Amino acid sequence: MVPKLTSTAVGTYLRDCWYVAGWAADLGTEPQQRVFLEEPIALFRDESGKANAVSGRCPHRFAPLGQGKVMEGALMCPYHGLRFDGTGACVHNPHPGGQLPENRLRVYPLAERHALLWIWMGDASSADPALIPDFSWLSNSRWEAVRGATLAEGHYELYSDNILDLSHANFVHPALVSAAFTEGDRKFWQDGETVHAEYIRLDDYLSEGIGGMLGRIGQKQDFYGWVVWHAPAVLYFDFRAGPPGTPREDCTLLPSIHAFTPETPDTTHYFWATARDFALGDAEFTAGMHAALEFAFEQEDMPLIRDSHRLMRGADFWDLQPLVLGGDGGGVRARRMLQRLITREKLPQAAE
Ligand code: FES
Numbered sequence: 039m040v041p042k043l044t045s046t047a048v049g050t051y052l053r054d055c056w057y058v059a060g061w062a063a064d065l066g067t068e069p070q071q072r073v074f075l076e077e078p079i080a081l082f083r084d085e086s087g088k089a090n091a092v093s094g095r096c097p098h099r100f101a102p103l104g105q106g107k108v109m110e111g112a113l114m115c116p117y118h119g120l121r122f123d124g125t126g127a128c129v130h131n132p133h134p135g136g137q138l139p140e141n142r143l144r145v146y147p148l149a150e151r152h153a154l155l156w157i158w159m160g161d162a163s164s165a166d167p168a169l170i171p172d173f174s175w176l177s178n179s180r181w182e183a184v185r186g187a188t189l190a191e192g193h194y195e196l197y198s199d200n201i202l203d204l205s206h207a208n209f210v211h212p213a214l215v216s217a218a219f220t221e222g223d224r225k226f227w228q229d230g231e232t233v234h235a236e237y238i239r240l241d242d243y244l245s246e247g248i249g250g251m252l253g254r255i256g257q258k259q260d261f262y263g264w265v266v267w268h269a270p271a272v273l274y275f276d277f278r279a280g281p282p283g284t285p286r287e288d289c290t291l292l293p294s295i296h297a298f299t300p301e302t303p304d305t306t307h308y309f310w311a312t313a314r315d316f317a318l319g320d321a322e323f324t325a326g327m328h329a330a331l332e333f334a335f336e337q338e339d340m341p342l343i344r345d346s347h348r349l350m351r352g353a354d355f356w357d358l359q360p361l362v363l364g365g366d367g368g369g370v371r372a373r374r375m376l377q378r379l380i381t382r383e384k385l386p387q388a389a390e
């Protein structure tokens with residue numbers, strides 16, 4: 039479904055950066071119609087299997103191209119059958135005369151990396167795949183990941199706030215996430231353009247959910263949560279736990295990604311995954327882990343953030359003078375960094 043869009047863009051976005059466009063395995067022979075940053079985009083694979091992103095609005099009568107089909111490697115409009123290739127050129131006109139229009143669709147750089155599709159929404163000449171954050175564990179056979187992709191209501195910055203502030207876990211995910219994070223030691227810092235949040239709790243009990251996942255219910259553990267935010271809203275969450283005194287690097291690691299791509303100022307594509315390097319190939323374990331995480335993100339986090347977003351009624355975040363609590367050190371830094379990056383992008387001459 040194409041979301042209702044106003045005639046002019048109303049959001050403010052960072053454009054020269056990689057956004058997650060989807061899980062690579064979810065783009066098969068059927069094209070997809072998406073909206074990123076209020077722009078309609080069609081995703082499709084050509085005959086070689088290469089994934090392409092082009093404008094998702096047909097230049098004839100503006101039909102959603104991603105609702106068409108791929109024919110002989112080209113994307114066919116579902117309305118009157120014009121076909122476009124991955125360079126945006128019209129390569130087939132089925133109507134009498136058959137002239138090919140000269141105008142091309144906008145092409146968006148698209149990279150397939152770490153089991154994800156990454157799209158560049160800004161100036162194509164600066165789209166460097168080396169800027170994609172390292173999530174290589176997502177495509178490394180040492181790890182088995184459970185994953186999800188959903189459309190969430192709410193501004194994308196509220197979603198990155200949520201991951202950077204693990205202190206909400208005690209209240210929102212009592213069964214799943216380590217409740218003691220609310221009381222644990224925490225630290226927030228910046229490193230270049232990334233923002234970090236760290237939560238440490240030593241010698242305490244894990245939640246039933248995580249304890250069960252690790253087979254350590256009723257055993258005290260040292261546990262560590264470390265979140266890394268990459269602009270504009272791609273987050274790595276590194277959770278480790280081990281018997282008290284275990285060196286941090288020897289603790290069991292559960293790596294996660296939470297990637298948020300704005301659809302509109304009110305809606306956000308949410309891509310998440312968590313991996314493990316034990317119980318590999320255990321389908322029952324995988325199903326349980328998937329269900330628990332999906333419940334936490336989609337049934338616990340998302341409705342709260344949706345309702346918070348609705349209560350903001352389109353107001354600017356800072357205009358509402360939000361209280362700042364001890365868990366907000368990451369979210370506030372990330373919001374400020376994002377504003378700096380957006381300002382710098384709009385005023386290149388002011389770049390540091
Ligand atoms: S709207 Fe696409 S061919 Fe007519």
Ligand SMILES: [Fe+2]
Binds near residue numbers: 210211
């Ligand atoms: Fe949460």
